[in-house]
Amino acid sequence: MGRQDRSVTGRRALVLGGGGVTGIGWMTGLLAGLAEAGVDLTQADLVVGTSAGSVVGAQILGGPTLADLYAAQLKDATGEVAAKMGARALFGFVVSAMWPGDERAGRARLGRAAMKARTVPEAERRAIIEGRLPARSWPVRDLIITAVDAETGEARNFDRSGGVSLGEAVAASCAVPLVWPPITINGRRYIDGGVRSPANADLAVGCEKVVVLAPITTALRSAGRIERQLSSLGADVRSMVVSPDAGARNAIGRNVLDPAHRVASARAGHAQAAGAASAVAALWSVA
Numbered sequence: 001m002g003r004q005d006r007s008v009t010g011r012r013a014l015v016l017g018g019g020g021v022t023g024i025g026w027m028t029g030l031l032a033g034l035a036e037a038g039v040d041l042t043q044a045d046l047v048v049g050t051s052a053g054s055v056v057g058a059q060i061l062g063g064p065t066l067a068d069l070y071a072a073q074l075k076d077a078t079g080e081v082a083a084k085m086g087a088r089a090l091f092g093f094v095v096s097a098m099w100p101g102d103e104r105a106g107r108a109r110l111g112r113a114a115m116k117a118r119t120v121p122e123a124e125r126r127a128i129i130e131g132r133l134p135a136r137s138w139p140v141r142d143l144i145i146t147a148v149d150a151e152t153g154e155a156r157n158f159d160r161s162g163g164v165s166l167g168e169a170v171a172a173s174c175a176v177p178l179v180w181p182p183i184t185i186n187g188r189r190y191i192d193g194g195v196r197s198p199a200n201a202d203l204a205v206g207c208e209k210v211v212v213l214a215p216i217t218t219a220l221r222s223a224g225r226i227e228r229q230l231s232s233l234g235a236d237v238r239s240m241v242v243s244p245d246a247g248a249r250n251a252i253g254r255n256v257l258d259p260a261h262r263v264a265s266a267r268a269g270h271a272q273a274a275g276a277a278s279a280v281a282a283l284w285s286v287a
Contacts, residue, residue, distance in 0.1 A: 012211075012284065013204035014044035016053025017226075018194035019215025020176075020256030021080070023052035025073045025266035026248055027213050031060065032070035033273025039281045041211060042066065046142040048203045050193040052215065054145045054173035055132055058166055061139035073266035080259035081120075081128070083179050103196075103221055104153035111150030111191050114177035122181040129174055130167040138166050146193025146200045147172040150182045155196050157203060179257065197224035201239075202232050209283055210239040215256070217243050240283050245272050 016027055031041055042060045049057030059069055119125075130136075138160030145158045147169070158169035164185055172183040172190035182189040193200060198216045210233065212226055219225045230239045244252060248268035253261045 011045040011207040012043075012209045013046040013048065013207035014041045014057075015048045015199050015201045015204055015210060015212040015214075016050065016056050017199035017212065017214035017216060018051030018053060018192065019198075019252075020052055021259050022252040022256045022261045022265040023215030024055050025262040025264075026215055026244055026252060026269035027053065027056045028059075028066070028069050028073045029266035029269030029271075030213060030242065030273050030276070031056075031269075032066040033270040034277055034280060035066045037273060037277035037281075039277050039284055040066075041213075041280070041284065044141075044211075046144070046204060046207055048144045048146070048200060049170075049173065050146045050198070050200050051174050051176070053199070053213070054170045054193070055129070057143055057145065058133050058135070058139075058170055061141050061143055062133060062135035064134050070266065070270065074263055077259035077262050080262075083176075083257040102153075103223060107148050107153030107195050108151060109153075110177050110195060111148065111153060111182065111189075114175070114182050114191050115150055115189055117178045117181075119179065119181045122183060125175070125180050126167065126171045126183065129171040133167060133170060136166060144203050145169040145173050146196065146203070147175070147183075147190040148193060148195045150177075150189040150191045155193075155200075156190060176257070197226070197229065199226050200229070201226050202229035204233060204237075207233070208237060210237060211280060211284060212239065212241040214241055214243045215252070217241070238283055240279065242272075242276050242280065244268070245275070248272055 047057040147156045158164050168185050173193045175183050175191045177191045182191050198219055199212050199214050201212050204210045251264035251268035
């Protein structure tokens with residue numbers, strides 16, 4: 001379902017990367033702060049969401065204002081489920097990324113391990129993700145949500161034309177392997193889209209301007225690296241990557257899956273917007 005037309009059309013893309021609950025907070029705060037500075041990235045013609053970015057993408061195109069979404073991120077985290085990328089999960093990611101030959105084989109190895117792992121029930125995880133979405137239907141604006149087939153390692157990109165519900169797509173994109181359960185859709189099981197790339201920026205095909213908000217930028221495989229993916233879009237494409245500054249990295253901490261750091265991450269993203277607004281506006285302007 002990836003876009004095939006590689007012509008530059010004047011379209012603008014917002015790419016939202018993975019980064020856990022703290023990444024959701026940071027991106028939401030950043031988007032709200034940029035909007036306050038006069039730069040509304042939610043007016044993108046195309047939004048690409050990976051993992052945490054799939055949640056933010058569905059939220060910003062689902063009806064609530066950025067101010068409301070930001071306010072929601074500032075609410076107390078009491079009662080939210082905390083998780084952690086343990087040593088086993090981190091080792092699995094590294095092995096997957098370094099697996100020789102076809103990168104799909106490495107992703108499939110991680111996916112098969114995820115299908116065997118003991119986690120919370122799939123239905124419980126689906127309900128949590130769907131509870132974060134302001135709408136159950138796909139937005140009118142183009143939204144691509146990324147995931148990976150747990151058995152084959154194939155990348156899968158969901159959009160409104162594919163017959164998959166928005167909640168299913170977002171839950172699949174957020175299924176961090178060995179932490180959360182793979183999500184079953186039409187008999188197939190899917191894991192986090194971040195297993196392929198932290199942002200999947202190469203899906204912004206056919207767009208003239210691309211802004212990437214990337215809570216995490218590290219990719220062991222060169223094919224998954226954001227700058228390389230952006231360069232693949234063509235020499236005429238203008239792009240930039242915004243990642244957490246020093247203050248935001250400190251707020252996010254070592255565990256991106258810890259809701260206790262969500263509020264501080266959202267505030268840090270909002271604060272970072274002031275310094276980023278000028279550069280983002282220069283790229284994003286319609287003229």
